[in-house]
Amino acid sequence: MFQTSNQRLGKRLGFTLIELLVVIAIIAVLVGLLVPAVQKVREAANRMSCSNNLKQIGLALHNFHGANSYFPSNLRPAQNQTVRMRWLTWVLPYIEQDNLFKNYNQALNWSDPANRPVTSVRVKILECPSSPSSTLLDGAPDGTPAWAPIVANSDYAGIYGVHPSLATAGLVDVAGTTRGAISKTQNLRMGDFTDGTSNTLHVTESSGRPSIYRQGRLVVGASATARVNGGGWCRPASEIPYLLGTDATGTSTPGPNAINVTNGLDYIAAGGPASTFYGTDGTSQIYSFHSGLVNAVFADGSVRTINSSVGIRALARMVTRDGGEVNND
Amino acid sequence: MTKLLRIAMAVVATASLGQLIGCSSGEGRRATNLATGNVKVQGKAAPGATLVFHPEKEWGKDEPKPRATGKQDGSFEVTTYEGTDGAPEGNYTVTVEWYVPNKPDDGNVTNRAPAKYGKAQSSPLKVTIGKGPNSLPPFELK
Incomplete structure (x- = not known):
């Protein structure tokens, strides 16, 4: 009797193989449950960080308006009527990058070697953390050589207007190539937003440029022969042209799908610098790496998410600042 | 026995419901036929010209109409839903607009195609899309 109970106790001192396997299996299941959750939390945090970036940009635009009574635009600077200067360069002092702004020579183009020490600097709040941004630099199609990588990228862009072919196709109510909240033809004032600043999209995402992404997949890593024209934060061509x-x-x-389908069209296939459609403008489209939505800052400074399923008609109402449409979304 | 039968019925009902829901998300696409053509304005190829095919019988308000954009040589492939899928069968009035920046770097654009081609009411371009690949007659705008 005593011996048998001792033997039993002796047997209990180790784990059997089955017991070990069960424990390992339980741990595996737990890890399997946890890892996707961690990934989701990471993406949620990145998305919040991205909307914070847009909030800072929106505030910077309004602070600029407060100081100058107009929003910055992509007009030609007073010192040189042959170059353009992007609105993001103008708001640098309002996102605590005053030193970059002071070193930027407005009489020279953004691609000029004298400006490259400024324009090649990556600015953290101009990059969406969800974007697979690399150390890849952007360049100009007419550089030597073409697309020579010289400037740092940004994932944020404004929109000049709505292409008239969409109105002909019946997909939008009101079109106009200069109706957007970011302009290259005039300095916009608050009063030019007759649709109401809270109804007008100011800046949104066009992530992953200059490589071409379609529906989350990298289609073409930027190369000399195929790429989006746009990306560099200092480049006026980084604006979404229409x-x-x-x-x-x-x-x-044109077409009815405007959000998260592609981050831009192949500029060279569209005719390159000689293109009669894009001219020297960019080929970017609205795109983010957040699933099912893009972040956008509206002209009243509020940051909202726009669902990918929003139709192009409703989106065009947000893009135009003086379209006179009723926006119920 | 009755209990088993009930469970079986519940399973069948759920499965068929799923099938129904799956069917209703088919997006209501029309069957399309490949279509290609060429567009010229005043004898010159019109790269970047945008063509819209307005169906004879009106479609739904937000249904995308068949569209195309001229390439460098003026050739185009018609798209309705994705890629170069073409257009559904039927008769269409084609509008052609050729928006070109006033200067290469300008925010304003001008339609270089004659204005009558830009409206479905006045465009003289009529085409019929049939079954199979369609090769449309060349559009010569004057």
Whole structure:
């Protein structure tokens, strides 16, 4: 009797193989549950960080308006009527990058070697943390050589207007290439936003440029032959030239799909610098790496998310600042 | 026995419901036929010209109409939903607009195609899309 109970106790001192396997299996299941959750939390945090970036940009635009009574635009600077200066360069002092702004020579182009020590600097709040941003630099199609990598990228862009072909196709109510909240033809004042600042999209995302992404997949890593014209934070061509939309695959324009289908069209395939459609403007489209939405700052300074399923008609109402449409979304 | 039958019925009902929901998300796309063509304005190829195919019988308000954009040589492939899928069968009035920046770097654009081609009411371009690949007659705008 005693011996048998001792033997039993002796047996209990180790784990059996089955017991070990069960424990390992439980741990595996727990890890399997936890890892995707951690990934989701990371993405949620990145998205919040991105909307904070846009909030800072929105505040900077309003602080600029407060000091100058107009919003910065992509006009030609007073010192040189052959170059353009992007609005993001103008708001540098309002996002605590005053030193960059002071070193930027407005009489020279952004691509000028004298400006490159400024324009090649990556600015953290101009990059969305969800974007697979690399150390890849952006360049100009007419540089030597073409697309020579010289300037740092940004994932944020404004929109000049809505392409008139969308109105002909019946996909939007009101079109106009200069109706957007960011302009290259005039310095906009608050009074120019007759649709109401809270109804007008000011700056949104066009992530991952100058590489071409379609529906989350890298299609073409930026190369000399195929890429989005746009990306560099100092480049006026990084603006989205028109709300244009694409087909469901993001390969042809115009079309009814405008959000998160592609981050831009292949500039060279569209004719390159000699293109009669884009001219020297960019080929970017609205795009983010957040699932199912893009962040946007509106002209009243509020940051909102726009669902990918929002139709191009409702989106065009947000893009135009003086379209006179009723926006119920 | 009755209990088993009930469970089986519940399973079948759930499965068929799923099927129904799955069917309703088919987006109501029309069947399309490949279509290609060429567009010229005053004898010159019109790269970047945008063409819209307005169906004879009105479609839904937000249904995308078949569209195309001229390439460098003026050739185009029609798109309705994705890629170069073409257009559904039927008769269409085609509008052509060719928006070109006033200067290469300008925010304003001008339509270089004659104005009558820009409206479905006045465009003389009529085409019929049939089954199979369609090769449209060349559009020569004057």
